[in-house]
Amino acid sequence: MTTVTMELDEKTYGQLLRRTLPRVIHTDEGCDRLTSELMRLDERESPTPEEKELAELLTVLIDEYESRRYPIGKATPQQTLHHLLEARKLTQKDLWKVFGSKGITSEVFHGKRSISKNQAKKLAEFFHVSVELFI
Numbered sequence: 001m002t003t004v005t006m007e008l009d010e011k012t013y014g015q016l017l018r019r020t021l022p023r024v025i026h027t028d029e030g031c032d033r034l035t036s037e038l039m040r041l042d043e044r045e046s047p048t049p050e051e052k053e054l055a056e057l058l059t060v061l062i063d064e065y066e067s068r069r070y071p072i073g074k075a076t077p078q079q080t081l082h083h084l085l086e087a088r089k090l091t092q093k094d095l096w097k098v099f100g101s102k103g104i105t106s107e108v109f110h111g112k113r114s115i116s117k118n119q120a121k122k123l124a125e126f127f128h129v130s131v132e133l134f135i
Contacts (some may be wrong), residue, residue, distance in 0.1 A: 001101050013050040022057055025065035034058050077115045077134045078108070098122045 038058040099105040100127035107113035
């Protein structure tokens with residue numbers, strides 16, 4: 001990756017920083033404030049190098065806050081199964097052939113039994129998705 005460094009006018013950049021007062025975000029209000037400032041900068045027709053630098057700093061601060069505040073975790077195989085069934089308007093009954101029985105289907109569906117590798121392959125084929133979703 002090539003890094004391009006812009007020559008910044010320290011006085012101009014300092015004035016932008018003093019006006020904006022960017023800092024680590026701890027509240028939704030703080031995030032809203034910096035998001036508004038970022039949107040204002042994004043609307044500029046020809047932003048200066050200093051404004052571009054400030055926009056990049058604000059983006060990092062906002063992204064970091066949002067990843068802390070609203071973490072996105074990996075869904076469990078059971079959560080994935082529930083989601084796919086709901087999204088396709090299917091029921092447990094539609095999976096009886098995949099799992100081989102009503103009882104096993106119910107146990108997997110309710111998290112009492114984990115999904116085996118063989119079942120994961122069958123589910124992936126059934127739903128036309130990656131087997132990784134069920135492992």
